[in-house]
Structures are given as structure tokens and as C-alpha cells.
Amino acid sequence: MVVMVLVGVFRDQVTVLIGGGTSKKPGLKAIRESKALTRGVTLRNYGNHIPNNSFSVRKNFLSAAYKKGDYLKNPALANQTVNPMTDPAGMEMMMEGMKKNFAMIIPQTVIMGWINFFFSGFVLIKLPFPLTLRFKSMLQRGVETPDMDVTWVSSLSWYFLNLFGLRSIFTLLLGEDNAADGMRDMAAMSQMSASPTGQPQDFHKLFLAESENLELTPHNWELDDIENRLLIRFGKRNPTINDDNDTIEMEDIPSDLSDVKGKSKRKGINKKK
């Protein structure tokens, strides 16, 4: 167990060394690319809070920008599908994972081999409490004796118990979020096999979808009827009076659609001169 703790600490150091603080920050362009999408989403969700005119200006600007790929990291590559092997950033990410995995696998194999080789068949400890026979296969791996008491634990089993149980000790020794714990890596691994994360998203496709969504978004200004709402709320007007608003809204929908082209000229505001 002492060896395992030491190896765990060592692994933490090695990961820090290899990783070298390689939590490499994405550049400004990458951040811009990933945040641009939220802009469209906010506009779709809360667009009703701003006036018609402002909404359609933004809508046109954003959907055009999405289509053209203005927000992409590299606008020239807009139509190519990104191959993770050729994208240097993706390559780096894969290398990162590889390094981490190696740092995990190598010591694990070495220790297990070492234990298997030298200590196979050894019984290391005796548990202080009785257990049923079912636990035999769990606690006495590598020692195939049918009639030994279950409370004795074989070396190999003890190794596995430690592997899974040392997390809290590492947390104590190295602080939160250390790399010594094998379990976390394993969890990460199983996740990785489930869904191929790490593959860079194709932002251009996302942008195209978002621009389509945007163009389909209708706009009803929240404030169209505000003065009536306010007057009703303070009891100055009867709730029945506002029938005529329906006709007003019916009128402005077609005018809005026909105006879209004319208003798009004003999208220059978006660039704020």
C-alpha cells in the first residue's frame, strides 16, 4: 500500500511534468467562435424584449454572419469538413489524452506485474470483521484455496482494493483535483469510449443551423401593449378595452416581413462604426 501511495504521488508529479500546465488556453478567435452561437440563442430567446426594428437588424446581421462564416476561427475553411488528424489543435488534444493515459497505464502495469510476480499467493492482511463466503472471489484473487477463512485478503486483491480506495488519501495528500487517482482516469476512459469526445465540433454546421433557426424566429414585441397593461394594472382601464390590439398586430406582421430587406441596410450599427 505504501508503494501504491508513493506511486500515486509520483504519478501526480509526472502528469504535472508532462502536462506542464498544458491547460492550454484557447486563443481569442476560438473563444469568439464558441461564444458566437450563444448570441443567436439569446436573440431567439429574448428577442421579444427589444423593439421590432432592432430585432430584425440583429437577426439579419447574425444570420448573414453565420452563413458567411464570419465567426469561424478560420473563415477560409468554412466549407471543408474538419479532420481531427489534420487540425493541429485537435492533434494536440489527442496527444494530451495519450500522455495522460500512458502516465496512468505504465505504472499500473508495472505495479501489477510486480505484485503478481513477487507476491502471488501471499496473504497480506486479515480483515477484523467476518464476511460471507461470497466475498472469497473478491478478496482472495490469486489464492485458490477453498477452505481458507474469507477474512484473509490476498495481495492481488489488496492491490485492487487500494486502487479503488485510495482516492480520499490522495485528496488529503495532494489536494483536490490531483492526477494520482487511477479511478478518475478510468472513468474518463469509459466515457471516451462511449462518445467520441475530443472531436472538434464543426462550428460551421452549427452556425448554419442557428442562422436557419434565427430566420424562422417570429418577433412580437413585448412592449406592444405595454401602456394598456400598465393602465389595467393600476386599475385605470378595464381589461376589455384592448380588443383593438389584435388588429394592430395583424397589420404589422406583413409589414415587418416586407421591411426586412430595407432594414438590413442598417446592420452597419452592429459593427458600431
Added chain:
Amino acid sequence: MMVSFDYKSAVTTLHELRKSGERKSDLVVTLGENLIHQGYAGKLGDEVWAVYEQIFIAALDLGNDQLAIKCLENLDKRFPESPRVKILKGMKLEAEDKLDAALALYEDILKDDDANIAAIKRRIAVFKAKGQDQQAIEALTRYLDAFYSDSESWLELSALYLNFHLYQQAGFCLEELILLQPQNHFYHLKYAEILYTSDNITMSLKEFCRVVELCEDNVRALCGIKLCTSRLLNLPISAITSSSSSTNSPFDMKTISDLNALAVERLSTIYSKKRRGGSSANEITDWLNNLS
């Protein structure tokens, strides 16, 4: 008050201030001085660096150079190459009015890492301090283009535009803010005021109404409604119909006068309730009478 210095409560206070981002510099400096001079700094563990940073900024605010230098030295010793400490050094330079040196430092950081938010923001602050508002606007728009959801920066940008009387652009910023936080009545209020200033009275009236809807008895908004309605009522009829044709639902005269009356009523009840001496209540009634 600080006769027996309570180490624990000091640390938790500092921690909470750091988390909430409040800038109570005088409090931070008093607590920090006690912490450092009574030798508690070693006790803090890893938290000490964040505390040093916090005390440093607070000390700069108050012009307490000795304390600031002490914090900075400690940080510099521990993190000699950290960009975060470099930014603190830049702030020190700014405090000493060496703006160009600070600017050079920030640009140096940005060369390595063009997404360092703190450095970008400090650079904009330097532009503002130098009075180069136009450059500040340019840098800020570029920043917002990437970090779209930073509402404080949008507010800052709108303030900068207002310095140049660019109401349309400032209004644009406020619209973005409303998109980001539609329930924040303050943004609606500012937007309404900008619209009013740029003579878009009908839109402004709507936004003022929205503020009152979101935040009942908001005096600033009620005054705004009053101003707008008075102006609309005093306009000739033809002017109203032509100006409101640009917005979607034109006001009829009855609505306007109702709103006017509502604003007057609310304002007078608010001011008579407050009992803040007779003078302010009288002033407001005078003002209301003068307008209509």
C-alpha cells in the same frame, strides 16, 4: 472596533468580498494590514495569494503604497512569470501615472495570450485614463465581439458612446443588455432615457412603462412617463400620428392622458408618503404643475 483582531472573521469577510466582487477597499485594507502585520499571512495556506492580490488592489485604491508594494513583492517572489502578477504590476504603474509603461506591459501579455480577459480590460482602462476614448471604444467593441455575454462591458461601452453623444450606438448597447438580462429594469430605464434624449418619445414612453411594470413605483421611470406624455400632449395632433407611424402601435390621445394622470398620481402619493420634510414634496408638485 478592532481592539482584539478576529483572524477568522477577517478571513471569511475577505473571502466573501472576493466572491461577491464588492470593492470595499477601506475595509479590505484595514483587515489586510492587520492580517499581514500580525503575522497571520503564513497561516492562510494557498489562499494567501488571492488575499495578497485583493489587498494589493484595495491598497492601490486607497493610495497605501507601502502595503501595496509589500503584497506585490510577495506575489512576485512566488509567481515570477505569472501574467496575473504582471497585470498587478501594470496596475501599480497605472497608479503611479506611468500609463504608457502599463500599456506596453499589457500589450506584452496580450502578445502571448490574446484571450487574457484581465489584460484586455486593463488596456481599455488605460485608454480611458489617457482620455483616448475612441481607442477605448474600438478595443471594447473588439472585446465584446468575442466575449459577447459580458454585460458590464456593454454598459461601459454605452457610457463611452454617450460621452460622444452617439445615442444610436449607446441605444444599441442597451438593447444588447436588455437581451442579456431582460428582467433588469435598470437597463430598460437607461434605454428609455437614451431614447428620450434622442427624441424618440413614443418608444421612450413604452420603455418607461416597461420599467414601471417591472419595478413598481420607480420614481425615475414615473418622471420619465410624465415628461414623455406631457411632450406628446403638447404636440399638435399631426405630429403625433406622423411620429408614431414609425412604431407599431400608435398611442391614442386618451392613453397618453391616462398615463400622464397615472404618473402624476403615483408620484404625488410616493412623495407624500415619504414625509421627507415638506420641501421635496412641494418641489415635485410644482414640477408636475409646471409641466402640464
